[in-house]
Amino acid sequence: MTDRRPGATPRQKHDAKITVYVSDEELLALEHARLALRAHHGVAVDRGRVVREAVAVVLADLADNGADSVLVRRLRQDSGP
Template sequence: MTDGSPGATPRQKHDAKITVYVSGEELLALEHARLALRAQHGVAVDRGRVVREAVAVMLADLQDNGADSMLVRRLRRDSEP
């Protein structure tokens, strides 16, 4: 099933849910990314899909690169006093 937009991708049913709180700035950046994907790249997806893909990329990077992954570097940086 697609939303009928050019470049739309099939929707997938998900059976698990989490709640994530983000700042207003982060939500705005996510919406800007979604709109840029549609306007500049012809990819029509919802914010949830963008988040799932971003999580998948970060988890793959963690698995492939461990301590040198972007996730570890960012979390270490953010946890420094």
């Protein structure tokens, strides 16, 4: 299925699903990001696409930078000493 709207990215079928719980603030931030992508960058995507891209970015950073990755630093910060 292809989205024909101007600025839209092609849709892909996904075979697996996970459920992720987020805070109200995180959900609001995600929606703000989605709206900013559309309003300021002409990229019309749903929240799921934003999340999938964010996961891809953070996993690539982990693969490239290991212990120095943003993910490792943030998780260590959250878990304490």
